[in-house]
Amino acid sequence: MPAKEARILIVGLDGTGKTIILYRLKLEETITSISTIDFNAKTINYKNISFTIWDVGGLIFVVDSNDRDRIGEASEELQRMLENDEFKGVPLLIFANKQDIPNVMNTTEITEKLGLHSLSNRNWYVQATCATSGDGLHEGLDWLSNQLENVE
Template identity: 55%
Template sequence: MNLLLNRFVALGLDAAGKTTILYKLKLGEIVTTIPTIGFNVETVEYKNISFTVWDVGGQDKIRPLWRHYFQNTQGLIFVVDSNDRERVAEAQDELSKMLSEDELRDAVLLVFANKQDLPNAMTAAEITDKLGLSQLRGRRWYIQGTCATQGQGLYEGLDWLSAELSK
């Protein structure tokens, strides 16, 4: 089987669940994480695709470095903590800045609305609204509710990416 190699960058505010998602996909298990300073990079093979996923720390001090990971990126995986209502506007602001970057103009966007297991979590529809996803023009995007610790929704998101990349 011929694996297509694709490069993705996983971004989002700190504590959204990027590292947990990466290692759940890579190892099938939950790893104890600490705040990512810098990045983790892993190759995840799924169906016909091999994803190189760059999981870049989300703390505000290191967000200016995000743009250095955009080159040759086919897709952006943006992870949102669905329970963090106080910072969803900040997440929207960061996403909007990224999507205006020239290097990401052709990148597909997969949003993981993570932490859906928490009782106060916003739905994927609420997050779609708060991130302004419906207003995106000329951008292929998809939002998937997830619970990274249980692995729920992660493969559905990868299914969408896989289908988009084989178009």
């Protein structure tokens, strides 16, 4: 039984892979395409923490690393979200998804395009991921687990 619970929200623009990530973490199986119409919430037990992840809005922010045309829009959405008082100082994990596609933006480029270095009031981390294979997802949760362990 997990020793601690954490409520985590997962957000990102449409088509970034949020639902595939959520199902990959919960079911440990590959789901190639799901259209999210309704509300999703899953509980994932990981390293003695029970994460409840809500697929409606975050602080796991998913970016499509292959979509250079919408990275500016993603940055604007992230900045708007982080302005909410509910998210002040909350650790931010960015999943730079779709890293299996050639010539995508790497984590350094995504960090720059999202303006993350200006976030001096919170801990943040960008993790390269591939939702369909699961690559990078556990590494991101490791970072988030460590952040949550250090809160108390």
